[in-house]
Amino acid sequence: MWEQIAANRRKSFMLVVATALLLMVLGYAFGEYFGGRGSGPYGVAVAVVVWLVMTLVSWFQGDQVMLAVSGAHKVKKEDLPVLFNVVEEMTLAAGLPKMPDVYVIDDPAPNAFATGRRPETAAVAVTSGLLRRLNRDELQGVIGHELGHIRNRDIQLMLFAGVLAGAIVILAEVGLRGMWFGGGRSRSRRSGGGDSAGIIAVIAIVLAILAPLLARLIYLAISRKREYLAxxxxxxxxxYPEGLASALEKIAASPQKLAHATRATAPMYIVNPLAEAGKMMARATATHPPIAERVKVLRGMGGADFRSYQESFHQATGKKGVIPASALKDDGGAGLRPGSAGAGAAGSAAAAGPRASQRTLARQVDDFFYRKGGYKQIPCSCGTVLKIPPDFKSHQAVCPRCGKVHDVA
Amino acid sequence: MIVLLILLGLLVVIVGWFVGVYNSLVGLRNQVKEAWAQVDVQLKRRFDLIPNLMETVKGYMHHERETLEAVTQARAAISGAGSIPDRIKAESGLSAALGRLFAVSEAYPDLKASQNFLSLQEELTSTENKISFARQFYNQTVMNMNNKVQMFPGNIIAGMFNFQPETYFEVTEEAEREAPKVKFD
Incomplete structure (x- = not known):
């Protein structure tokens, strides 16, 4: 995998440089526009400072920013044992040096992402909607995909791209608004500017409009190849490629939209949270390959190694390979294993079949957010667990199933 | 003079290559050790979980003395296993015995309703998964190591410094085939 890792490092560097240039040009144009003639260099200086801060922040705090922006809560093993176990299992399979931190986002839309600068400090986040819908095998596939991103060092690049592209989008928006409201006035005060001020104003507007598009193009540099590889x-x-395949189908079938996703964070997710179906442009510039294609490739795999993926990819798309040569060279030639549908067998993924594991996952995530929301849980002797909201007024509650009265202390 | 320089240059290149291959061999051997340590952690964890499981299950499964004894015996066999191949055999025996235990547990609704049992079951099956994933990674690392040790030119240096090919952790066929035996009647 070393070429993939090296390519990611190189691209991260290029991304940082490209953002610097873009920010400086923006800074110059805004400086000239707002500060009057000759103040372009000050704008550049401001841009350089902004760039420096952004880069340092994404280097040292980027993952924390991403997690905070997407509203993720850190979980411990006691909170969500099944999810935690699955992450630990995949950590072992991937041979990562340390298990990533686990986060959950309270959002009905099923999705997941991985972030962090190095595998040692990585984190994975999944939405509660994902945990409610998937069974254990499918969850394993999704977590495997995310840990694939971590092991292939995609996360560092995506982190830079996310934070920096986000900065560009914000700056451009601030600039544009400034022009509509404050900019006009300040220019009329300095009417001496004349033609060149007009030209610079046009350039500034064009830039402010183009910058988000450029940021999007930077995103495309984070090629779809990465998704296939993950x-x-x-x-x-x-x-067990079927696990991820059916997880992708379930995610694609869900009508909900992720509340916290922005254009800046979209490429980090396992499935594009902003995807709009049926648009030609959307397809051409998508950060993720179409799900149907990903599912087809996974289902066509004859074995459980990179070579089978390569062959299946070639058959499904007619395109040449997506797997770097070094991965193919070290291939294990491993066979597929049966899923937990044939439950009971030693070593199968779930103890109690896919149906039961889905229920367990859903229950655990519900309980977690009930606890988080300050709900009190009272187990009734009939097996029901009463969930008492924090603003519950009465001192007693009746079990809805058996009618037993419980004291709410 | 020039000939001497060329010879010197050649020597530097050869020594450099030598050091490079040697270091990568040492690196691979450490990776194999590390990967085995991961497997070992999980095997120990399973070993430690079993008494707990037995304690929980005992009260419910009155008619399964044989199955329970098989698990206890398989666990005891692990402590007795000395060499690595013996250990591997004993561990797969335990996997099979546990598989049977969970299969018959389906017939005890009270047991299946016990929260304690369910969380132990999740813990044990997950540990079982972790063992097989860690094993998968270990075998991959062993393959990388063995390729380096046995293929030319690595084998020259491996031979000089006594790097041995490592053993794969393969589950014995017998144990895998034995596992699912569920009777519905």
Whole structure:
């Protein structure tokens, strides 16, 4: 995998430089526009400072920013044991040096992402909607995909791209608004500017409009190849590509939109949270390959190694390979394993079949957010667990199933 | 003079290559050790979980003395296993015995309703998964190591410094085939 890792490092560097240039040009144009003639260099200085801060922040705090922006809560093993176990299992399969921190986002839309600068400090986040819908095998596939991103060092690049592109989008928006409201006035005060001020104003507006598009193009540099490679990694780790395939289908079938996703964070997710179906442009510039294609490639795999993924990819798309040569060279030639549908067998993924594992996952995530929301849980002797909201007034509650009265202390 | 320089240059290149291959061999051997340590942690964890499981299950499964004894015996066999191949055999025996235990547990609704049992079951199956994933990674690392040790030119240096090919952790066929035996009647 070393070429992939090296390519990611190189691209991260290029991304940082490209953002610097873009910010400086923006800074110059805004400086000339707002500060009058000759103040372009000050704008550049401001841009350089902004760039420096952004880069340092994304280097040292980027993952924390991402997690905070997406509203993720850190979880411990007691909170969500099944999710935690699955992450630990995939950590072992991927041979990562340390288990990533686990986060949950309270959002009905099923999705997941990984972030962090190095594998040692990485984190994975999944939405509660994902945990409510998937069974254990499918969750394993999704986590395998995310840990694939971590092992292939995609996360660092995505982090830079996310934070920096986000900065550009924000700056451009601030600039544009400034022009509509404050900019006009300040210019009329300095009417001496004349033609050149007009030209610079036009350039500034054009730039402010183009910058988000440029940021989007930077995103495309984070090629879709990475998604295919992470899918392949998940198949190799789990030796059960069907798990990820059916998870992708379930995610694609869900009508909900992720509340916290922005254009800046979209490429980090396993499935594009902003995807709009049926648009030609959307397809051409999508940060993720179409799900149907990913599913087809996964289902066509004859074994559980990178070579089978490569072959299946070639058959499904007619395109040449997506797997770097070094990964193919070190291939294990491992076979597929049966899923937990044939439950009971030793070593199968879930103890109690896919149906039961889905219920367990859903219950655990519900309980977690009930606890988080300050709900009190009272187990009734009939098996029901009463969930008492924090603003519950009465001192007693009746079990809705058996009618037993409980004291709410 | 020039000939001497060329010879010197050649020597530097050869020594450099030598050091490079040697270091990568040492690196691989450490990776194999590390990967085995991960497997070992999980095997120990399973070993430690079993008494707890037995304690929980005992009260419910009155008619399964044989199955329970098989698990206890399989666990005891692990402590007795000395060499690595013996250990591997004993561990897969325990996997099979546990598989049978969970299969028959389906017939005890009271047991299946016990929160304690359910969380132990999740813990044990997950540990079982972790063992097989850690094993998968270990075998991959062993393969990388063995390729380096046995293929030319690495084998020259491996031979000089006594790097041995490592053993794979393979589950014995017998144990895997034995696992699912569920009777519905």
């Amino acid at each position: 899918d392949a990694s998940a198949a190799v780790f789990t030796r």
